[in-house]
Amino acid sequence: MNSPAFRLPSPIEELHDERVRRHGVRLYLKRDDLIHPEFTGNKWRKLRYNLAAAKEQGHSRLLTFGGAYSNHIAATAAAGHHFGFETVGVIRGEAHEPLNSVLAFSTRRGMVLTYHDRDTYRHKTDADVLDRLRAQFGDFYLLPEGGSNALAVKGCAELPAEIDIEFDTVCCACGTGGTLAGIAHGLRKNQTAVGFAALKGGDFLVGDVERLQREAFGAVSSNWTVRTEFHFGGFAKRRGELDAFIDDFEARHGLRLEWVYVAKMMYGVFALIEQGVFRSGERVVAVVTGPDQSFSS
Known part of the structure; x- marks a missing residue:
């Protein structure tokens, strides 16, 4: 099976906006949404070394977890299709027909879906739950929810080296903390990273980023922070203020921001x-980790 063609390094574009210019800041977009239609942004960076490990360990099946609208579920299904793995997606909640666009895409890419009620899902990594899944589906390579583990973080750590301009800060959205953990490790001296939590009560992400850095690199860096005030009500929740920002951004720049993660980050960057x-003279790079898409193909 032929491997898909990836656009790496992903492009860097300066964002020309008077709201930025009047403060003397230069803002750039790292367009990871353009890496590949089915492996956008941090999803490919997180998967690439995990796929290599699964192959090296002799696995033929990937199993992972996610909500019904999880882009990680869709990317794992695409990975199976393009790289020759069977895939199983364990979905939080009850089955609903017809499938939404994400789950329909995943099944078209060959993924088998199974569902866990919310109580079972909370214990998804317990040994007895995993044993039942192995009894049902056979042996598998386990990818965590959201794809963040030590190998995923190492993939994300490669991003800063792709940025071929001078910069001071990299900003990214945070769901599990893996992208931020990797980016921060890949920075040079005097550069910093800022993560924007997409969910309410995101203070726990600090501990998760620290844990992921220890697992991946053996130490925690001090060059990153997490902003938790731009969640707009919680994960996968939105308000009119965010929708207005998305519409205005598209009118100004011709780019429709993905709203669960990216738009919240961009709103936070502008704020x-x-x-x-971010002071006059600073050069800020915002990572666009995903597109506004419906998995219609």
């Missing part, structure tokens, strides 16, 4: 520029 957190 921090307005507040003076």
Whole structure:
């Protein structure tokens, strides 16, 4: 089976916006959404070394977890299709027909779906739950929910070296903390990373980023922070203020921001520029980790 063609390194584009310019800040977009239609952004960076490990260990099946609208579920299904793995997606909640666009895409890419009620799902990594899954589906290579583990973090750590301009700060959205953990490790001295939590009560992400850095690199870096005030009500929740920002951004720049993660980050970046957190003369790179897409093909 032929491997898909990836656009790496992903492009860097300067964002020309008077709201940024009047504060003396230069803002760039790292367009990881353009890496590949089915492996956008941090999803491919997280998967690439896990797929190599699964192959080296002799696995023919990938199993992972996610919600019904999880882009990680879709990317894992695509990985199976393109790289010759069987795939199983364990979905939080009850089955619903017809399938939404993400799950329909995943099944078209060959993924077998199974469902766990929310109580079982909370214990998804317990030994007895995993044993039942192995009894049902056979042996598998386990990918964590969201794809973040030590190998995923190492993949994300490669991102800063792709940025061929001088910069001070990299910003990214945070769901599990893996992308932030990797990016921060890949930075040079005097560069920093800022993660924007996409879910309410995201203070726990600090501990998760620290754990992932220890697992991947053996130490925790001090060059990153997590902003938790731009969640707009919680994970996969939105408000009119965010929708208006997305519409305005598209009108100004011709790019429709993915709303669960990327738009919240971009809203936060503009807010921090307005507040003076990013000061005149700073060069900020915002990572666009996913597109506004419906998996219609």
